[in-house]
Amino acid sequence: MQTSKITVGMVLRHALMLLVLMIFLFPIYWMLVTSFKPAQEVLTRPPTFVFEPTFDNYRYAFEQADFTLFIRNTVVIAGLSTLLVISFGSLASYSFARYNPGDGHILFFILTTRMMPGIAVVMPFFLIFRDLGKTTFGQLFALGLDQIGALVVAYTVFNLPFAIWLMYSFFQDIPTELEHSARLDGYNRLQVFLRVVLPLAAPGIAVTAIFSLMFAWNEFLFGYILTRDAARTITVGVSGFQTQQGILWGPLAAAAVVCILPMLGVALVLQRYMVRGLTFGAVRG
Amino acid sequence: MSSESLPLADSPPPVAALGAAPKRRVLSDTVYSVLLITPAMILILIFALIPLAYAINVSFRFADLTSPRGVAEFVGLENYHFALRDTFFWSSVLRTLNFAVFAVAIEMVLGVAIAFLLHDIKWLKGLARSLIILPLAASPFAVGLIWRYMYHPEFGVFNYLISRIGLPEQNWLGNSDLAMASVIAFDVWQWTPFVALIALAGLQSLPKEPFEAAQLDGASRWRVLRTLTFPMLRPVLTLVLVLRTIDAVRLYDAVVSLTGGGPGTTTEVVTFYLYRLGLRFFRLDQASAMSLLFLYATVVFTGLVLRRFMREMGERTRAKN
Numbered sequence: 254m255q256t257s258k259i260t261v262g263m264v265l266r267h268a269l270m271l272l273v274l275m276i277f278l279f280p281i282y283w284m285l286v287t288s289f290k291p292a293q294e295v296l297t298r299p300p301t302f303v304f305e306p307t308f309d310n311y312r313y314a315f316e317q318a319d320f321t322l323f324i325r326n327t328v329v330i331a332g333l334s335t336l337l338v339i340s341f342g343s344l345a346s347y348s349f350a351r352y353n354p355g356d357g358h359i360l361f362f363i364l365t366t367r368m369m370p371g372i373a374v375v376m377p378f379f380l381i382f383r384d385l386g387k388t389t390f391g392q393l394f395a396l397g398l399d400q401i402g403a404l405v406v407a408y409t410v411f412n413l414p415f416a417i418w419l420m421y422s423f424f425q426d427i428p429t430e431l432e433h434s435a436r437l438d439g440y441n442r443l444q445v446f447l448r449v450v451l452p453l454a455a456p457g458i459a460v461t462a463i464f465s466l467m468f469a470w471n472e473f474l475f476g477y478i479l480t481r482d483a484a485r486t487i488t489v490g491v492s493g494f495q496t497q498q499g500i501l502w503g504p505l506a507a508a509a510v511v512c513i514l515p516m517l518g519v520a521l522v523l524q525r526y527m528v529r530g531l532t533f534g535a536v537r538g
Numbered sequence: 539m540s541s542e543s544l545p546l547a548d549s550p551p552p553v554a555a556l557g558a559a560p561k562r563r564v565l566s567d568t569v570y571s572v573l574l575i576t577p578a579m580i581l582i583l584i585f586a587l588i589p590l591a592y593a594i595n596v597s598f599r600f601a602d603l604t605s606p607r608g609v610a611e612f613v614g615l616e617n618y619h620f621a622l623r624d625t626f627f628w629s630s631v632l633r634t635l636n637f638a639v640f641a642v643a644i645e646m647v648l649g650v651a652i653a654f655l656l657h658d659i660k661w662l663k664g665l666a667r668s669l670i671i672l673p674l675a676a677s678p679f680a681v682g683l684i685w686r687y688m689y690h691p692e693f694g695v696f697n698y699l700i701s702r703i704g705l706p707e708q709n710w711l712g713n714s715d716l717a718m719a720s721v722i723a724f725d726v727w728q729w730t731p732f733v734a735l736i737a738l739a740g741l742q743s744l745p746k747e748p749f750e751a752a753q754l755d756g757a758s759r760w761r762v763l764r765t766l767t768f769p770m771l772r773p774v775l776t777l778v779l780v781l782r783t784i785d786a787v788r789l790y791d792a793v794v795s796l797t798g799g800g801p802g803t804t805t806e807v808v809t810f811y812l813y814r815l816g817l818r819f820f821r822l823d824q825a826s827a828m829s830l831l832f833l834y835a836t837v838v839f840t841g842l843v844l845r846r847f848m849r850e851m852g853e854r855t856r857a858k859n
Contacts, residue, residue, distance in 0.1 A: 263659075263660065266655060266658055266659055267659055267660075267661060269655060270655050270656070270659050270666055273652055273655065273670075274666060274669055274670065277669075277670060277672070277673055277727065277730075277731065278669060278672065280673075280681065280684055280685060280688065280727065281672060281673075281676070281681075283684065283688060283695055284681070284684045287684075287687065295693075296690075296692075296693045297693065298692060298693055298698075299698045300693060300694075300695045300698050340577075341577045341578040341581065342578060344574045344575070344577065344578065345574060345575040345577070345578035345579070347574060348570075348571045348572075348574035348575045349575070351571070352567050352568070352570070352571030352574075353571075354568070354571040354572055354575060359575070359579075361841070361844075363582060364840075364844075365837050365840075366582055366586035368784065368833060368836045368837055368840065369586075369589070369590070369829070369833050370788050370790075370808070370809050370812065370829060370832060370833070371788070371790065371809075372790060372809045372810075372812045372813045372816070372817075372829070373589075373593060373812060373816075373825070373826065373829030373830075373832070373833070374589040374590075374593070375817075376592075376816060376817065376822060377588060377589035377592040377593065378585070378589060380592070381585075381588060381589075406581070406585070407585070409581060410581055410582060410585040410586070413578055413581065413582055414582070417578065442565070442570060467675060470677070471676075471677035471678065471679070471680075473677070473678075473679035473791050473794070474790065474791070478817075488677050488679055488680055491677075491679070491680045491683060492679070492683070492795075500683075500686075500687075502687050505683060505687070506684065506687070508680075509680045509681065509683060509684055512677055512680045513675075513676045513677055513680055513681060516675040516676065516677070517672050517675050517676065519675065520668075520671050520672060520674065520675035521668055521671075521672070524667065524668050524671050527671065527735075
């Protein structure tokens, strides 16, 4: 049994934990610090820790490039693709968990679609969206190059396999008797799914939504290749501070803060849901 | 209660009888199950199979996008022959493996150690757990650029900190002997929390009784770790190892923002070489052949490990019941 006595070992462990946390949080701290530095203090030797904080870097970044647009694009793209992933993914995942169509083979096939290196499929994606953009259907749903719909579809496709696998274990955990009795009460299948199964799987859906959102928000390669101006995302926007005189580290840090902070917030608020998601549900977190 | 979490090929479909209950039978289970997966499958099939078919097609043709002919005549296995003989490709494969082995090994050891630490502390446990997760949520590309700034040979904060404790300053990303280690350090920073969190979840789900029995028998701490804790954590750690390895061999964003493959080609991993070959030199044919070889290797590796993993999980579930 644990005693409430404070031992040397206990104090040492907490000190060690503090040290570990400081090391892991230092880069984030340094990004924040740099983003508030006046221009002449960004490249100094030795680097300064104390200075007069200023918003100049943020002002410069927002003047230099349309970061308001990048943020709006990213919110819309990440939000819509997460919505699609959850709608399509939960239907499919429930079907695999309950009826196992394809006897596990389709499920494994779905997983393998995620293993192709992004760099190898980005060219075909580019060509597909270039051609789609010329069709009426494509124009209707903004599926062309440098259009928001294209990235929504791309991120949905990337996240679906992971989402289906992730929600699978949550759907399996729901006792089938509940669905049974709901059907006896006169619910049809779709009502059973929407009113009984989905609410019970809410934690799993939350986990899946967090990861889909983070992936879409943080993605770089496809955002870079498939957009130019109008549909640029925030991650790609951060890359825009390389000039002839070198990299403008101050504004870059400000842009990085704008890019990274929202997802740090999501992680902080929802971290207790995340652990189970990280293991495809194999460990009860 | 069954607690299986991964699909097991030999487990019976749980509710074959669900369709028998309703008063009015409209759809058979099979039709309903297919209807449910249809929207997702349409998207996946279009956007997984078309690019795959495209890559396969191009890999058997001559395709130099700088020439006006674009994707041209059928050349048989020539691109695959080229891939097998291309020393740049194979050295990038070696570099990738080198990166993956070191990065994943360090992440596993550090991550498990941190998990034990997180498990043992009493004060502010929840806060520590919340904070350690943060590196995971940061966009690798954006935070990679911040690391590049911190690695700056003249003005970087790393050199400052290291000189304060009396060590010589380094050109972290510019020195070809050090650049790969610096990329590994970045990856370790971003992904050790992932290993730590999963190992922690594993630790917390261990049953209490065997440990209490061991304590009564007066077993040493080391003996408990070796004969109880680690064997029981093994399935979880195997899963982390697989997930991390699949991710590590696909490393891309961090290389772009940290080194761009340099200095020279010292940090040019497979994905980055494919980028250079396919999208900068526009030799899509050769890049496609190599991508397919890479995909094949990954699928085979995952299939083998995952099958073993599922079998182990199945045995564990059965043993519990």
